[in-house]
Amino acid sequence: MNDIVHMQSQFRSDFDRSSVCNFDVEVIEAPTKPLIHQMSRFLLIKKGRGRMKLQGIGYDLRPGTVVSILPWQTSDVIEVAEPLEYYLLKYYFDGINNIVKSFYNIGNDTINLIEQITRHPVIQCDAKHEAVMDELFLQIRKEIGSEIRDKNHDEQNLRNIYLANKLVEIVLQFYRIGGLLEAGGADASHAISNTEIIQYIYNHLSEKLTLKDLSTKFFLCESSVSHYIKSTTGLSFFDLINEMRIGKTINFLLYTDLTMDELAEILGFVDSAHISKVFMSRIGMKASDYRKTYQKVNDICKIKETKASYKIIDYIYRNYMEAMTPKSVADRFHMTTRQLNLILLYQVERNYEDFLNFVRINRGTELLLSTDLSITDIAMAIGYNTVKTFTRNFLKFRLMPPAVFRRTTELQEDDLL
Numbered sequence: 001m002n003d004i005v006h007m008q009s010q011f012r013s014d015f016d017r018s019s020v021c022n023f024d025v026e027v028i029e030a031p032t033k034p035l036i037h038q039m040s041r042f043l044l045i046k047k048g049r050g051r052m053k054l055q056g057i058g059y060d061l062r063p064g065t066v067v068s069i070l071p072w073q074t075s076d077v078i079e080v081a082e083p084l085e086y087y088l089l090k091y092y093f094d095g096i097n098n099i100v101k102s103f104y105n106i107g108n109d110t111i112n113l114i115e116q117i118t119r120h121p122v123i124q125c126d127a128k129h130e131a132v133m134d135e136l137f138l139q140i141r142k143e144i145g146s147e148i149r150d151k152n153h154d155e156q157n158l159r160n161i162y163l164a165n166k167l168v169e170i171v172l173q174f175y176r177i178g179g180l181l182e183a184g185g186a187d188a189s190h191a192i193s194n195t196e197i198i199q200y201i202y203n204h205l206s207e208k209l210t211l212k213d214l215s216t217k218f219f220l221c222e223s224s225v226s227h228y229i230k231s232t233t234g235l236s237f238f239d240l241i242n243e244m245r246i247g248k249t250i251n252f253l254l255y256t257d258l259t260m261d262e263l264a265e266i267l268g269f270v271d272s273a274h275i276s277k278v279f280m281s282r283i284g285m286k287a288s289d290y291r292k293t294y295q296k297v298n299d300i301c302k303i304k305e306t307k308a309s310y311k312i313i314d315y316i317y318r319n320y321m322e323a324m325t326p327k328s329v330a331d332r333f334h335m336t337t338r339q340l341n342l343i344l345l346y347q348v349e350r351n352y353e354d355f356l357n358f359v360r361i362n363r364g365t366e367l368l369l370s371t372d373l374s375i376t377d378i379a380m381a382i383g384y385n386t387v388k389t390f391t392r393n394f395l396k397f398r399l400m401p402p403a404v405f406r407r408t409t410e411l412q413e414d415d416l417l
Contacts, residue, residue, distance in 0.1 A: 020163040021091040023141045028084045034076040036198065036233060040093035042170060043067040044137050048084035052077045052122075056195040059122040064130040067122050068174055070114065072202040072244065074195050074232075087137045089170070094247065096167050114203065117171075120178030129177055136170050197228060202244050208268060211237060242278045245269065249279060253291040258314060260287060265362055266317070266348070309343045313355075320359045321383040326352045356383075361397045364390065368406045375402050 028050070045065040052059055054067065054075045061067075061077075061084060069075055070093055077084070097114070125133060143162055197218055201209060211222040218225065229237050245267050252263050260272035269275040279287045312333055316324070329352065330340040341351045348355055360382045367378045379390035394402045 020160045021089060021140065021144070021167060023137070023144050024088045024090075026086060026088050028077055028080060028086075030080055032077045034074050036072060036074050037069050038071060039090050040071050041069045041091070042087075042089040042137075042174070043069070044087040044089075044133055046085045046087065048080070048082040050077055050081055050084050051079040054121050055199070060124075062124070064125040064127075065122060066125060066133055066174060066177075068117050069121070070117060070199065071247075072198045073121075074198070087141075089137060089140065089167075091167050096164070096171055099164060099168055100171070116175050116178055118199075123174065123177050125177065129173070132173060133170070136166055136173070140166050140170075197225060198233070198240070201241060205241070205245055205248055205268070209241065241268070242274075243282065246279055246282045249275065249287070250290070252310065253287055258317065262317060266313075312340065312343060313348060316352075316356055317359055320356060320363065321381065323383065324356065357393045358397065360384070361393055364394065364402065365398065365405070368402055375406075378402070 028048075034053075043066065045061050045063055045067075047063060048061070050061045052061055052067070052075060054069065055073055058078070059065075059067070067075075123129075140163060143159060143166070197214060200214070200217065207213075211225050214220075214225045215222045220228075226237055229235065229240055233240055235243065248267055249263060252258055252266070258266070260275055264270065264272050264275045267275070269278070276287055279290070283290060312329065315332070316329065326337045326340060330337045333340070335343075337352070344350060344352055344355050350358060363382045364378050367373055367381065368375075371378075373381070375390070376387050379387045382390070384390040384393075391401055394400075394405070398405055400408070
């Protein structure tokens with residue numbers, strides 16, 4: 001397929017795959033082919049003039065232009081009037097987003113970096129803002145220096161902390177400048193483009209996405225959505241989702257002791273064998289080995305707040321059958337119910353009630369298929385007080401009553417015999 005868009009590597013650096021970020025200076029003298037970016041990046045234009053497309057939208061490039069490219073966005077330079085020289089900074093957006101929400105957001109305010117940066121992915125800095133951005137980029141360049149690892153592990157840890165803080169500064173400066181553009185009346189609206197399909201999938205990985213969902217969102221038939229994904233990435237719809245979900249898997253491996261079967265259910269994989277196979281294929285090491293290696297790194301960094309958020313998920317997952325309330329869970333972890341919901345919305349994109357019901361209905365589905373228990377007994381076993389509540393939530397997640405689900409599944413199995 002000649003139309004397949006090349007995918008950028010998921011690593012910041014080809015030399016050191018565990019690096020926090022990578023800095024480079026690049027020059028473009030002619031238009032480029034489209035590229036899908038698995039890794040986020042910033043570009044700060046220093047010299048030249050041209051034009052690029054990001055997610056199908058055209059933007060002018062000139063000295064002082066800063067471009068933010070998020071994971072799974074597509075870009076290409078379509079015009080070079082004068083050779084473009086720019087600073088290139090590759091980094092892991094989800095990690096920086098997590099730091100902002102976990103450590104810097106003291107007031108627990110709603111900060112949607114993805115939404116704001118998506119509205120204004122390219123900003124034209126005035127002299128003042130360009131000087132600030134330029135200084136931050138050069139500070140990162142100076143700190144990175146050579147890509148050869150420092151043998152002093154303490155110094156390496158301090159370097160990573162410094163770089164992470166500078167990345168947060170750049171992201172927040174970009175966020176604020178984009179907000180100033182919006183306040184000044186800059187038009188941030190544009191028509192929905194097919195190029196947004198891939199990023200939409202990435203932003204909704206915790207949901208049970210289907211081609212039907214995407215066809216409704218983007219006003220296309222299912223075959224057109226499927227064809228676009230395949231012709232653009234070379235991957236099927238399901239293979240693309242698996243590729244993206246591995247990134248989410250990594251956080252759970254680092255901060256929880258959930259088994260692979262439990263992770264498969266939470267992240268939407270078929271089973272533990274499926275998640276293990278995809279992880280090995282993409283990362284090049286077993287998920288269990290990855291957990292043993294990198295959990296030690298996070299123990300050094302003492303990321304207590306982030307670990308606590310995953311402990312909440314783990315607690316709900318293991319105690320779903322109990323009579324839990326948002327307040328009782330919040331009290332257990334010494335926080336308010338608002339903080340509890342904010343954490344869950346960030347980590348699993350569901351509030352407390354939705355996540356608890358999600359876990360319960362999954363367990364109820366298993367019992368419907370693997371036991372002869374009555375629907376009433378199943379409802380009580382998974383934590384519901386009435387069959388009516390069980391049925392209402394089952395309809396929400398499975399789009400049919402539990403009795404119909406059990407009967408339909410049994411009929412399908414009989415047809416296969």
